[in-house]
Amino acid sequence: MALLEVRDLRTYFKVREGDVRAVDGVSFEVEAGKTLSIVGESGCGKSVTALSIMGLIPKPPARIVSGSIRFDGEELTGLKESELENLRGRELAMIFQDPMTSLNPTLTIGTQITETLSRHLGMSRGEANKRAVELLEEVRIPRAKARLKDYPHRYSGGMRQRVMIAIALSCNPKLLIADEPTTALDVTVQAGILDLLEELRTEHQMAMILITHDMGVVAEAADDVVVMYAGQVVEQAGVLELFDNPEHPYTEALLGALPNLEGEGGREARLASIPGRPPDLLDPPPACRFAPRCPHANLGDYCTVEPPELRELRPGHWVRSAHPASERAAVAV
């Protein structure tokens, strides 16, 4: 059994004009000890998916309309707030994109770490302080003991993200959700954080959901990948399979739109772009949500009339499209 099973999750936001279907039928699993990457562009629903799992969506306006989230055998969707609070921080932890705003500027780093330790593990002040030093050392913050007394503004962006990771790891969670953990950081700092996450994940045998828009970060860190578009999963596969044989026209286009850092095609190659932009989730296209931008959708095609189901093209490789790459190739032959 997988550590986390999300089944047909739907999270809608109520606005005056109706429901914004931010997450609309999302299913995936995270195996214990593995990293699943959720990749997609802004507004595709990847963060709302994460917040729904954590029980942190703002209610109202948001609500989980249907679906199930099973974590370690326990259904999370019906849990009371107090039950969720016990789970969050202890079994499930989350780090966010912006390490500048996710720490309280008026409390010392030490206070913010020991707070979690005494809340969830019932440690005394002395124990908690001792453990906090260990945790800062574990995330490679030099002079950990002295730096506990510092306020967040004395830390750089990368160091603050390390503190966030230290807090997240303080109770040895089984699953860490990292929402764009390196997006606000410089590339050299990002490299350090990715290395740290990998080391700690192995050491603590922790599973991770890594949410990102950066295909490079996916290629570096993921075991499995879920590609989201307009509130739905459009493709899911192991990381090598996904990059070797992308099936969904959107995944293909995303990979094609990236400028190359290495190899051929520096200045001369024209970048493949995706025309148009993602649909309005108040009133998404009736069938395939990518159809209006898809180079392979034809007018009157069934994909513009009937929503394609997520189907397993090859073992472990799922795609939601009427025109996956391998089938187009077969037709062309």
Added chain:
Amino acid sequence: MSTKGKEPLLVVRGLEKYFPVRSGFLVERTVDHVKAVDGVDFEIQEGTTLGLVGESGSGKSTTGYCVLQLMKPTGGSVRFNGEELTELGNEALRKMRREMQIVFQDPYSSLNPRMTVGDIVSEPLEVHGIGSRKSRRESVRQLLDVVGFDPTFTNRYPHEFSGGQRQRIGIARALALNPKLIVCDEPVSALDVSIQAQILNLLRDLQRDFGLTYLFIAHDLAVVRAMSDTIAVMNGGKIVESGPAEQIYTNPKNEYTQALLTAVPVADPRRQRERKAERRRLKHALAEGF
């Protein structure tokens, strides 16, 4: 050094921008300087692109502002089109600004939310007293058309548009005066990948069609490579390495450039495994600020 050939459109020599650090009770004294730009030299040939890369705080944006004299440099020389900009008076500089424009990073905050799209694009024409009201309206339509923005939306406001569309408005505004040089300060870093490619292609088309010269400032090394003929890598206010783009990317000499390049994850899991190993070998060169 060859004496033949045209002088580059932009020649920057020994550019410096120091910000004072003040301290003291009641009477503030300047106790130190932050050397944001510290002796920068580069040049750009007309019709080509120089990519200026670096991490946050490296001084790349400040360099761009100093080139345009939007910030007064502390020292050094900026020769544009044969004229020394640092010595020009306000009026002469204002005239010169017709020739050099800027596209900003954030299309959300760089467009006045109370002005319509049409007013935003025609403002530079009005400021410089170009054309009649009617001819300006026609120019705006043409400009918007050139950047791929539907000209029927001229009476709408910026908030009604997505990031990519807003960046097109910003580019149309920069093009309005038919400039020679455009400083692009992180023009795509606020945009999603699929939209980013549209804007990069647009900038390249405009360069080809109008012979534009770009100073392209960005932190994303792959994006800079796709846009640039020559590259300058900045770190701590200095250019640590510069040269033809392909040379910098395939055979970087400077240790910082190497560290920067290997730190970027590439969208190829097999290759990225090798790069990760390479990166860890170079780790000692990675500076992480405190």
